[in-house]
Amino acid sequence: MFRPFFTRLVSCLLMFLFLAPLFLLAQDLKTIQLKDPDKKRGLPVMEALAVRASVTEWSEKELSLQDLSDLLWAANGLNRPESGKRTASSAMNAQDVDIYVFMKDGVYLYEAKSHCLLPVVAGDHRSECFPPRPPRPSQPGQPGQPTPPSPTREKETPARPAKPTGQQPPNPLVPPPPSAMAPAQPQPPLPAPVILLLVSDISRFRAGSDELKKEWAAIDTGIVSQNISLFCAATGLGTRPRASMDREKIRSLLQLKDSQLPLLNHPVGYKK
Numbered sequence: 001m002f003r004p005f006f007t008r009l010v011s012c013l014l015m016f017l018f019l020a021p022l023f024l025l026a027q028d029l030k031t032i033q034l035k036d037p038d039k040k041r042g043l044p045v046m047e048a049l050a051v052r053a054s055v056t057e058w059s060e061k062e063l064s065l066q067d068l069s070d071l072l073w074a075a076n077g078l079n080r081p082e083s084g085k086r087t088a089s090s091a092m093n094a095q096d097v098d099i100y101v102f103m104k105d106g107v108y109l110y111e112a113k114s115h116c117l118l119p120v121v122a123g124d125h126r127s128e129c130f131p132p133r134p135p136r137p138s139q140p141g142q143p144g145q146p147t148p149p150s151p152t153r154e155k156e157t158p159a160r161p162a163k164p165t166g167q168q169p170p171n172p173l174v175p176p177p178p179s180a181m182a183p184a185q186p187q188p189p190l191p192a193p194v195i196l197l198l199v200s201d202i203s204r205f206r207a208g209s210d211e212l213k214k215e216w217a218a219i220d221t222g223i224v225s226q227n228i229s230l231f232c233a234a235t236g237l238g239t240r241p242r243a244s245m246d247r248e249k250i251r252s253l254l255q256l257k258d259s260q261l262p263l264l265n266h267p268v269g270y271k272k
Helices: 003-025 045-051 065-076 151-156 210-235 247-254
Strands: 078-080 097-102 106-111 116-122 194-201 237-239 260-270
Touching (some): 065 106, 065 210, 097 210, 194 210, 210 237, 247 260
Antiparallel strands (some): 237 260
């Protein structure tokens, strides 16, 4: 009769030891107990598929606690508590995909067994999932780039010597005027109120080479991602899967192990 209690106690101690370094970074945050998920809301599956679309702009309105609870349960929550099975399948039932929740006040880790958010790091770190885009190379014909002469016209009309204009040649040390420079690249959109970061821990797979484990990790992450997309489509929320993020900063911020791979992130919010 003491075995289930002892098992839960050992599980809690191991979880504490694993997350203890992160808790030190999240002293200003508290555990958020989520509400019970509403399993009867939303459109039928076929209607949700019919309206599913990627969203790029979101309202600044914060997600309600009920929406956040339903979203995380749909993504990878427990749907069979007696066996610990999830809404998202995984290879070998490894349950390798963790969901880190980036919000304005900090980063949390979704704990499916107790359906709560464990504090990880205080502060707004959503921008780590929206790094600035690198400038695109200018194309011929754009401002600041000469238009290449037509080969046909060169054959028809020989080049004439340039007439002296009295102007000095451009100084290479002086930057060109703004009109001669390439156009500024558009800034990335403001982050959504919530960003779900999907991290696979390949050490949870019981067998297989590292390459095979990474393949399973990508597949399992895609299943969780689709759960998020379908839930948002069915409930009127907006999201899209993104692979763009500053992985090195995220690894350092969350103190991830080498076996933990940040693979996708999902901005989620109310549509504009």
